[in-house]
Amino acid sequence: MSDNFTPAAVPGAAPDLTDELVSAGVPVELRPWLRHMGVGALVVKMGIVFSHMSAERMVATMPVEGNTQVAGILHGGAHTVMAETLGSFAAAIHAGPDRHALGIEVSATHHRAAAAGLVTGTATAIHLGRTLTVHEVVMTDGQGRRLSTARITNMIRDNA
Known part of the structure; x- marks a missing residue:
């Protein structure tokens, strides 16, 4: 590590x-x-493991175990960490080697809880522009049920 x-x-x-x-x-x-x-x-x-990485689509899994809040369910912040990770990596790939991505906004809506297993996050590009990217990130449980929906905006800047 x-x-x-x-x-x-x-x-x-x-x-x-x-x-x-x-x-x-x-x-x-x-x-x-x-x-x-x-x-x-x-x-x-957090135990995040990527299975697909591109600017248009980013997919990873994360275990619930070790990422729970006091009630024993996946912490809401863990959802947001996954969303920001996927959206930011996708934006960085879009930016390319001479530019970099900076997260400027992230929001999440939680739909249902997960108490065990692996969750999957899938980031899908909504906008891939010259200076901004926007991705929607959907988190699902092992049965494919939607746990949360997040949206992340990244600003693209030239390297110094």
Whole structure:
């Protein structure tokens, strides 16, 4: 697990986080881009694993266990973490190597609870523009029932 702030083993060298990317299900073609950034400590801690990654559609799973609130159901914040993760990665892919995505708004509506199993998040692009992206993220349980619907907007900026 990496936190993107821990110094590399070799001073001045970026850490190689390929093992983290493999564990998170990042496709081979995206690993060179993320090799020195990883997927982020929160993604690792939450157990998010990607199964499809593109600007138009992003899919991942997350376990309910370990991500619950005091009542024993999936925490509402976990829904939002999944939504922001999927929408932000999709926006970053859309932005390309010379630009970056910054989340500027996220909202979620919770429809039903999940107390066990895996949840699946699917982000679908609503708008992929030059300066903004918008994705809808639908979270479902193992039976395909909708748990929440979220929307995330990312601003696209040029790298400095």
